[in-house]
Amino acid sequence: xxxxxxxxxxxxxxxxxxxxxxxxxxLISAAQVKSTSTVEFCNSCHEMNPxxxxxxxxxxxxxxxxxIKARCVDCHLPHDxxxxxxxxxTKAGLHDMQAHWMGKKTEWLKLWKNRGPYVHEAYxxxxxxxxxxxxxxxxxxKAISAHKAYLxxxxxxxxxxxxxxxxxxxxxxVFRDLGYSE
Amino acid sequence: xxxxxxxxxxxxxxxxxCGLFAGVAAAANTPQLHKxxxxxxxxxxxxTKCIECHAKKTPGIVESWKLGKMAHAAVSCYDCHVVxxxxxxxxxxxxxxxxxVYISPMVSSKTCSRCHPTEVEQFLKSGHAVLSSxxxxxxxxxxxxxIKLQYHLEGAGFIGNKDEASQSASRAAGCQMCHGxxxxxxxxxxxxxxxxxxxxxxxxxxxxxxNCTVCHTRHQFSVTEARKPEACASCHLxxxxxxxxxxxxxxxxxxxLTHGEDWEWDSAPDAWQPGDYTAPTCATCHMSGIxxxxxxxxxxxxxxxxxxxxxxxVRSGERGDGEKGGKLMRKVCANCHGPTQxxxxxxxxxxxxxxxxxxxxxxxxxxxxxxxxGLLGKDAWSDGFQELMYYxxxxxxxxxxxxxxxxxxxxxxxxxxxQIFQIYKDMQAIYxxxxxxxxxxxxxxVMSTGPL
Numbered sequence: 001x002x003x004x005x006x007x008x009x010x011x012x013x014x015x016x017x018x019x020x021x022x023x024x025x026x027l028i029s030a031a032q033v034k035s036t037s038t039v040e041f042c043n044s045c046h047e048m049n050p051x052x053x054x055x056x057x058x059x060x061x062x063x064x065x066x067x068i069k070a071r072c073v074d075c076h077l078p079h080d081x082x083x084x085x086x087x088x089x090t091k092a093g094l095h096d097m098q099a100h101w102m103g104k105k106t107e108w109l110k111l112w113k114n115r116g117p118y119v120h121e122a123y124x125x126x127x128x129x130x131x132x133x134x135x136x137x138x139x140x141x142k143a144i145s146a147h148k149a150y151l152x153x154x155x156x157x158x159x160x161x162x163x164x165x166x167x168x169x170x171x172x173x174v175f176r177d178l179g180y181s182e
Numbered sequence: 183x184x185x186x187x188x189x190x191x192x193x194x195x196x197x198x199x200c201g202l203f204a205g206v207a208a209a210a211n212t213p214q215l216h217k218x219x220x221x222x223x224x225x226x227x228x229x230t231k232c233i234e235c236h237a238k239k240t241p242g243i244v245e246s247w248k249l250g251k252m253a254h255a256a257v258s259c260y261d262c263h264v265v266x267x268x269x270x271x272x273x274x275x276x277x278x279x280x281x282x283v284y285i286s287p288m289v290s291s292k293t294c295s296r297c298h299p300t301e302v303e304q305f306l307k308s309g310h311a312v313l314s315s316x317x318x319x320x321x322x323x324x325x326x327x328x329i330k331l332q333y334h335l336e337g338a339g340f341i342g343n344k345d346e347a348s349q350s351a352s353r354a355a356g357c358q359m360c361h362g363x364x365x366x367x368x369x370x371x372x373x374x375x376x377x378x379x380x381x382x383x384x385x386x387x388x389x390x391x392x393n394c395t396v397c398h399t400r401h402q403f404s405v406t407e408a409r410k411p412e413a414c415a416s417c418h419l420x421x422x423x424x425x426x427x428x429x430x431x432x433x434x435x436x437x438x439l440t441h442g443e444d445w446e447w448d449s450a451p452d453a454w455q456p457g458d459y460t461a462p463t464c465a466t467c468h469m470s471g472i473x474x475x476x477x478x479x480x481x482x483x484x485x486x487x488x489x490x491x492x493x494x495x496v497r498s499g500e501r502g503d504g505e506k507g508g509k510l511m512r513k514v515c516a517n518c519h520g521p522t523q524x525x526x527x528x529x530x531x532x533x534x535x536x537x538x539x540x541x542x543x544x545x546x547x548x549x550x551x552x553x554x555x556g557l558l559g560k561d562a563w564s565d566g567f568q569e570l571m572y573y574x575x576x577x578x579x580x581x582x583x584x585x586x587x588x589x590x591x592x593x594x595x596x597x598x599x600x601q602i603f604q605i606y607k608d609m610q611a612i613y614x615x616x617x618x619x620x621x622x623x624x625x626x627x628v629m630s631t632g633p634l
Contacts, residue, residue, distance in 0.1 A: 140224065141255040146297045155299035162296050165266065172268035
């Protein structure tokens with residue numbers, strides 16, 4: 001009987017310790033998720049500099065060219081579910097960290113110049129987080145026809161297929177101007 | 183007499199002066215193109231600049247644009263012609279040189295798809311896109327025989343023409359303008375070697391395919407124009423696919439020619455229905471929203487049979503879904519016809535296909551036999567049997583099949599089966615002669631494409 005009581009106590013202690021540990025782990029994780037979601041963090045690796053610069057000058061950047069500012073993670077991570085967001089963030093983070101430490105060279109211009117504008121590395125669910133009403137008053141007539149087809153599910157194209165310059169402008173030209181090898 | 187002559191002289195002088203005034207007055211009253219055009223409604227300063235400059239430099243373009251729906255929707259030169267600096271087609275006209283604005287005179291379906299995504303997606307799945315320009319640009323098609331036909335045969339390479347420019351003249355003026363070709367660029371990113379403009383399946387340096395302005399011609403982009411049979415007629419005519427001739431001969435065409443001027447041509451897509459017209463045009467049956475069917479820019483969607491190639495089969499794969507297509511076309515017909523007539527037309531076409539295929543199978547059997555015996559000329563274009571076989575399917579065979587499908591009796595019969603049986607008999611005669619003599623005749627019997 002005493003033995004059972006002792007066991008119960010041990011289980012309760014373990015549960016409490018586990019709970020506290022889980023809370024600490026969650027808080028640390030949440031803090032990490034937050035601290036690794038800033039634009040500055042992404043740009044702390046030099047590989048990301050051209051993307052930072054082009055973003056800063058673009059419609060979502062620092063120059064107040066558009067109505068909405070967006071951070072890297074707002075577009076380059078999926079926003080359809082929390083789990084998908086965290087899993088993708090972890091995978092992408094590990095990939096980028098490894099690439100950085102291994103000194104992996106990416107031929108950005110070669111990679112981008114032959115790719116159609118329809119191939120991109122951003123998630124449409126990110127656009128929708130902010131751009132809720134895409135036939136809002138004041139939108140140009142020419143955009144309405146495309147957006148209505150999109151809302152009616154009559155096109156296979158997504159936001160970025162048309163607005164492929166919205167994030168970083170004409171990246172291929174930027175790489176050329178920077179003297180990247182063709 | 184002198185006085186009379188003097189009077190005559192004065193009167194003449196007065197007449198000349200009056201005439202001059204009248205001439206000047208008439209010139210002053212002649213309507214001028216509005217070369218000064220200032221439009222600011224809903225447009226950026228850059229867009230306005232294009233319009234104002236081109237109203238002076240190329241007034242024909244701006245005059246056409248301003249009458250169309252694009253201008254009403256404030257879609258201007260800038261929206262369709264601007265490209266990013268890195269685009270392979272990026273160039274600058276004198277008006278924007280030195281600025282950070284880049285344009286291209288070449289505008290493909292990709293540009294149109296920015297506002298009309300549904301229409302362009304349907305179009306890209308159709309035979310009007312990649313499949314259309316395949317015979318002109320793809321060396322893998324028929325093992326390069328078609329490319330050779332364009333440069334070596336039509337371009338007179340076979341009789342020693344080595345001038346590259348004139349070798350491709352027929353290709354650029356003919357094949358490319360209906361089928362589409364491939365744009366080649368010079369160092370200034372402008373098209374060279376007559377490779378632009380091109381027809382419906384034209385291929386552009388940025389990888390995009392298709393030219394919407396073939397039917398909705400620039401710069402008015404009129405839906406009315408695309409609904410009229412004239413739009414299709416610019417390519418679907420002539421001895422190998424006289425579709426406009428067949429249509430105009432049909433009862434549909436007869437009603438169009440009689441009453442078409444009174445029809446309503448400009449109704450909204452899907453809402454252009456019987457009543458706006460009293461007979462269909464090409465667009466009505468093959469594309470337009472009618473009854474329960476919605477508009478489609480995939481012209482293969484409502485087709486059952488392949489009536490274009492050597493043997494007619496129910497469409498499948500990249501050429502469409504024939505079984506589904508047949509059902510859709512029946513729904514089109516049902517807007518104006520009862521089931522008895524629809525069934526008759528369907529059966530008549532099926533019987534026609536079977537009849538044509540019977541001829542074709544017989545021709546193939548003879549050809550295989552000759553090939554097995556070494557009695558087939560190496561150059562098909564100097565071999566009477568093979569030349570006739572070409573006309574059998576490509577000209578007379580298509581006329582018979584398409585003439586039946588679209589109710590042109592003269593094309594189904596006189597230009598169709600009446601000629602098919604004669605071509606076949608001539609092929610039989612050559613076949614028999616070669617088998618009997620075990621050799622190929624010295625000279626082709628087929629001298630001219632005229633009568634075929």
